[in-house]
Amino acid sequence: MSSDFAIETSQLTRRFGDLVAVDRVSLRVRTGSIFGLLGANGAGKSTLIKMLTTLLPPSDGSARVAGHDVAREPRAVRAHIGYVPQLVSADGGLTARENLLLCARLYAVPSAQRGPRIAEALEFMDLSEFADRLVKSYSGGMIRRLEIAQSLLHRPQVLFLDEPTVGLDPVARLAVWARLRELESRFGTTVMMTTHDMEEADTLCAQLAILHRGKLHVSGSPGELKAALGPEVSLEDVFVHHVGEAMAEGGSYRDVARNRRTAQRLQ
Ligand SMILES: Nc1ncnc2c1ncn2[C@@H]1O[C@H](COP(=O)(O)OP(=O)(O)O)[C@@H](O)[C@H]1O
Numbered sequence: 001m002s003s004d005f006a007i008e009t010s011q012l013t014r015r016f017g018d019l020v021a022v023d024r025v026s027l028r029v030r031t032g033s034i035f036g037l038l039g040a041n042g043a044g045k046s047t048l049i050k051m052l053t054t055l056l057p058p059s060d061g062s063a064r065v066a067g068h069d070v071a072r073e074p075r076a077v078r079a080h081i082g083y084v085p086q087l088v089s090a091d092g093g094l095t096a097r098e099n100l101l102l103c104a105r106l107y108a109v110p111s112a113q114r115g116p117r118i119a120e121a122l123e124f125m126d127l128s129e130f131a132d133r134l135v136k137s138y139s140g141g142m143i144r145r146l147e148i149a150q151s152l153l154h155r156p157q158v159l160f161l162d163e164p165t166v167g168l169d170p171v172a173r174l175a176v177w178a179r180l181r182e183l184e185s186r187f188g189t190t191v192m193m194t195t196h197d198m199e200e201a202d203t204l205c206a207q208l209a210i211l212h213r214g215k216l217h218v219s220g221s222p223g224e225l226k227a228a229l230g231p232e233v234s235l236e237d238v239f240v241h242h243v244g245e246a247m248a249e250g251g252s253y254r255d256v257a258r259n260r261r262t263a264q265r266l267q
């Protein structure tokens, strides 16, 4: 086991029939850092995360998370990880506290510790005053914060978040960033997240990997990836350079980003 790297994959591959969704990906994530996975829709980001969280068995290759092999020691891996899926995972018909209690049971938090851990998670995610409201009355940002709170109850060493800030307004997005930074700095938590948001990738992640049709195209720090292309290059330019041609359908990433910026100015 290597404690320098909380996540290590070697030639990790997942096939669905003829489709190779993740194609021989080898990467390492340093313990206590935030790592970003970038890629167009269908690039294989969620499939990679599902293998690392033991929800999907690899077709080939191997991966270790928190020192344990995902295929041979899935229970040990699950004990050390938290997972915030791409789709909403909190139940709107329950309060935040009730959702957290369900998760505490699911993660086998000992019953005497459930109350204090739930209070701590609510406090950490700034949700204490809303704890007894039904989640269906929550904003998108509050739901995301609750989902992160759910994933922290058993104090995981490694946290996986699949598109954690999609659809959040800028203030809610900043709140999530602040909590993730604090997890890293206060508890040494390793974070692997996927994002389409280049500003998020640039400011939050120490290391990035760009996936394209299942293959790892390039990885490095945001600064390294930009410097490799030249002066005054933005991370958007890096992304377009590596995967842009794949995004012909429905306009390029650059068009989408430009439209979004225009929309923001009009608000
Ligand atoms: N359970 C599945 N069965 C068949 N194909 C799948 C399944 N899950 C994902 N795929 C396919 O694998 C590819 C990668 O998907 P995904 O990992 O969800 O990409 P991303 O998260 O980067 O958008 C896509 O072509 C998708 O349609």
Ligand SMILES: [Mg+2]
Binding pocket: 045, 046, 047, 086, 162
């Ligand atoms: Mg996905």
